[in-house]
Amino acid sequence: MVRAIQVTKGGGDGPRFVELNDDELGEGDTLVDVLWSSLNFKDGLALAGNPGVVRVSPLVPGIDVVGRVVESVDARLAPGTEIVLTGAGLGETRNGGYAERARFDGALAVPVPEELGARRAAAIGTAGFTAAQAVLALEDHGIPDGPIAVTGASGGAGSIAVALLAAAGREVVAVTGSPDAQDWLRELGAADFVDRAEFAEAGKPLQAERWAGAIDGAGGATLHNLLAQTRHGGAVAAYGLVQSAELHTSVHPFILRGVALLGINSVEAGAVERARVWERLARDLDPDLLDRATTEIALDDVVDAGAAILAGRTRGRTVVAVNPDAGSDAAATAETPVTTAAAAANDTDA
């Protein structure tokens, strides 16, 4: 039996801890011991029973899994391999990472990049993955030189977007409602700051041109204003709705300035895109900066942390230590029999 958090659609009596056996984890060709998960805004919604996220009931939330393979039909995923899977329905349409074991189809899982290791892969999680997708989308589209605005800058996705853009040599302007996060955002690479209150109300459909590009996790009036302030030929990559899911805008930025609105969906990313995104993250994200952006909590703390992220009381990324040492003995035996034998000999000597 493994320990798990379970929620029901609509919330019911709230999240509860349950014991599940392997047959209750769900369908899939790959079984993992979950080492780490993480906390995203969407996980906060799931823990609150939000029916837009909790699509099956009951559900183990947790849209990110970093796990060690127990068994898989996928030849890439030998027992003992550490893999990361974000989105792909985890914690929404199928059981996710807030359980000591998870079962899913392994085709979209990526071996944890060596440069990062398991904990950092979870610290990146969906939020960091999405930030990297947004950066790649701006680069693929091609934008002019000049400043790039990042909204929700002190949040999970926003903070990693700041770091990745700065690592790519871009001038980053952090749009934030958290003045106390400014020193830390400067360390991540923000060159300047704008109070998010400036974006709270929708302004004119075309405003002074400020941004070569933007990355937005807020939606609503914020996204409207970013579009209205983006320079000719620029682009806005949009992935979030913390302010509002509504977007009331005009066609003027598109037809008079050639501005592009690039939609980002991390959940449905295919295997080729996932490999590309993780490669970029492993290459460009400074591990020390990531560590400083990361708070670690235990599975027991997840419910409170879910309420905190919805209330805007978290900063950067939160990793969930589900069972970081799970299966490590078995993995050592499977992967490094010689070392294990040597260690056993040393033990005997001692």
Ligand SMILES: NC(=O)c1ccc[n+]([C@@H]2O[C@H](COP(=O)([O-])OP(=O)(O)OC[C@H]3O[C@@H](n4cnc5c(N)ncnc54)[C@H](OP(=O)(O)O)[C@@H]3O)[C@@H](O)[C@H]2O)c1
């Ligand atoms: N499309 C996708 O595949 C995808 C993937 C991941 C996330 N998302 C979405 O992206 C958004 C951010 O996710 P996350 O996990 O990074 O969340 P998060 O850690 O909670 O970060 C959100 C940040 O937005 C800012 N914020 C809060 N309330 C706001 C408001 N009313 N108006 C403007 N800004 C506000 C805050 O930063 P400051 O205090 O610095 O302003 C907050 O830290 C969510 O909507 C999430 O669902 C989508």
